Structures are given as structure tokens and as C-alpha cells.
Amino acid sequence: MDTAYLIETIIKVVVVLLIFSALAGIGTYFERKILAFMQRRLGPMNVGPYGLLQVAADGIKLFTKEDIIPTNVVGRIFKIAPVITAATAFMAAAAIPFLPQFELFGYTVHPIIADVNIGILYILGIMGVGLYGPLLGGMASANKFSLLSAARSAAVFISYEVVTGLSILAPIMMVGSLSLIDFNEYQSGGFGDWIVWSQPVAFILFWIAAFAETGRTPFHLVANDHEIIDGFGTEYSGMRWGLFFIGEYANMFFISFVIPLLFLGGYGDGSFLGALGLLAKMSFFFFFFLWTRAAWPDVRPDQLMWLCWKVLMPIAVINIVITGFVMMF
């Protein structure tokens, strides 16, 4: 392993960390603004032009607020839980190709940190581990609402993961590889080659499961404000509470990268236009997360489990069987 590779990897890690933790902050601004416009309000307006500096104000507040550890909690687990959510979100980013490879001062840069050949499996596995954050935070906090939220996060975990796994199995069978780069190569022919045309069912299922994975609104039952206060976050304060949010928003951004890479052609042939296309698709999926939050009510935990196990899972299995038959004959 030569030194240049090591330095390059470290630089890439730092860049991804900085960009996406900043984006996670700005994501909260987007969310407030978009929700506000959809509900005919103005949203944050007072700090800076159009409220743009609201993110900085929130950051200052979160960093300087006292970090309270309540008396009856299990201290160490309580402290480590938010770190798990934030860290796993960024670990999952290691196998995502954010842009096509490009040349910078005569040096070819591959904007992927580790091109492992099981990329998609690794990403989904690590993102699944991210749900340990809410679970541990809820169970350690000696609070009834937090415990309820922990129970719900366990329920969410065991229901959505089957759907995600089974829904991407059919595209994997077609591509014959688990690497996101290979997925992109398979669809690099252009608009007609996108997997979504041959696997629309898998695309919809994966998209639905992505909402459960990130805990966004139709499945926002882990921290439903109007039922269980803030769920696992009830006892948290300051930056530990903020880490949960950095994890959640980073996860939203990463899954918004993964969906187009899997189904919508990714960065295409690797040209500049293709790279812009990937960013545009990512922005659309991120926007869609916020759109559903403004437009849809939440489901109950039992409804989520009913949906995942009795509706989505059979559809996913039938989809796999049909794909198998079509590929065989």
C-alpha cells in the first residue's frame, strides 16, 4: 500500500465528512423553508437574508448548550447512542460513488472512498446498524416515552430490512454484481437503459423502504412528536441531540444518492452532464422526502408492520420469481 493512496483516501474521507455534515445542517434549513412554503408560511426569516444564517445560529446553540446526563440513565450507553447514529451514516458513505471519476491537475480522482465489490450490501448493512442509535438511546434513558420509541425502532428495523433486501435482489440478479459502479456501468447506455424501466416494482418498493430506513414521515413513528414527545431524543440536550439529526439528514442524503445509482442510471456515461444529472436526481429524492412530510400523515407501528410483512414482502418475492423466470427463458 503506497503512501499516495493513503493520503488520497484520507483527503477523500475528510472531504466527504465536511461536505455532508455541512449539508446536514443546511438540510434542516431546506426542510423548514420547503415545509413553510407548502403550508403558506415564510419559515425562518430573521437571521440573515431569507433566514440563511439560521443554520449557524442553530449550530451555536447546539454546541454551547449544556450537555445534561440525567440521573437514572445508563450513562455510557446514553452517551454513545447518538455517536452510533452519526458515525454509521458516514461509514455507509464509504462505498457510494458520488461523482464519475475526473481529472484534477493531471491526477485521476475516483470520488469513491472504498470500491468494495459488495457495495450495496455494505451500505444497507451499515445503514441498518444506524437504527441502534435510537434503540440504545431510548432504552438507556429511563423514560417511558423513550422506551416506547426504542420498541418502535426495533419494530421498524425488523420490518423494513426484509423489504429492502428482497426488493434490490431482482436488479442484482439482472446486473450480476453488488458493486454500485457495476450498476452504473450497466445503465450507462442512456435513458432507455435505466433499470427502473425493467424493474418498476423493485424501484417503488425500495423507495418506500428508504422512508422507513431514514425514519421519514409516513414512517416517522420512532420520534412522533404528537404521540411520544421526541421519542428517543426526549432526554437528550445540546450536541448529543444534534448528532441524531446530523445522522438522520446525512442518511437522507446518502439514500438519495443510492436510489438513482441503483435504478435511475446514476452518473450515466461519466461526462460532466451525467455528474450534474446525478446531483439533480439526488436533489429530487431529497426534496421528495420533505414533500411527503408536508403532504402525508403518519402511520401507526402496527400498520407499518402490516404493510411491510403482508403487502410489500409478498410483492417483492413475486417480483423476484418473475424476474428469475424471465431471465431463464
Add this chain to the structure above:
Amino acid sequence: MFEAVAFYLFAFLTIAMFFIAVTTSQALYALTALAAGMIFISAFFFILGADFLGAVQIVVYSGAVMALYAFGMMFFDTTRDVKEKNGNKYIVIGLSVISAILVVAIFSAPIVSENITALYPMVEGAGNTQEVGLVLFTKYLVPFEVAAVMLLVAMIAGIVLAGKDMDLSLTLLDDKEIEEIKNKKMKKVL
């Protein structure tokens, strides 16, 4: 060099985690240490170049330990220490040390006598995932299918045990009883 550093780091972390899982009397510590240990084990697969098994280790065990958490939540107040019933401490420690030594001896004996040969060497040009598939669907096809059938049996048994009215068999009932059940259901709806 990096491999050696990574190996010793993760070996230490894994052993430390499982040590905590066994010795602590706080249910939440034990479960968290178990989950962390299981995830650290995947590092060894990645070091050995078995990426697929490493990722599967993370996916499978993070889900399995999550189910354990659900049981822990139901049975204990996880924020308090569990009072353990320790019988004779010396017998417990003695037996566990002896069994640990036995396991190490069993696995290190062939290494010491240099009696290990790879029965299924790597196929040139096949990727990591394909390797697993090749061995699983040729040499180990029968055990694989038997395990699949066993899991299916367990799943059906679980559904029958947990579902409502699953012990009723319509073929064993006569028409009158079936009518009664139907009427009962109609009443519930109304």
C-alpha cells in the same frame, strides 16, 4: 503492516467486547457489547478478503441482536442491574476455562501439525460472492437445502403458535361447528 495492525486492533476489541458481554450484570451493557463484538468480527472477514461474508455478518447479526434487545426490553428494566443467581463460582470458572482450552486445542492441533489443506481452492477469476455461491450450490447443496427446509418448518410453526385460531382445522370440523364460527365472526363485524 496495515493488516497486522488492523488484525490486532480488532482482535483486542472483539475479545474485550465479548468479555464485557459475559461479565457485566447490566443487561444493556451486555447486549450492546454483544452487538459490537459481532460487528467487529466482520473486520476479520474484510481483512481476509471475504467481503461478502463480512457484509453478511453485519446484516445478519445486527438484526439478530436487535431481536434480543426486544426480548430484553420485555423481560427486564434495562436501566437497572440484573441480580444474577451465581451457584458455586469455582465450578463455573473452572468449567468455562477447561472448555475454552479444549476449543483452542481442537482448532490449533491441525495448525501445529501443519495438516491443513484447502479442499476447495479459490476459482481463478470468480468474484467473492460467486465463490460462496459455487461452494454452496455444489459441495454443500444438500445441507443448504436441509437448513432451508428446517427454517421453513420453524417459520410455519411460529405462525401457527402465534396466530389467532390457528389450532382449528376446518377439515376436522362438521358443518354445524363451521356455521357457528361463521356466525360468531359476523357478530363481531356488526
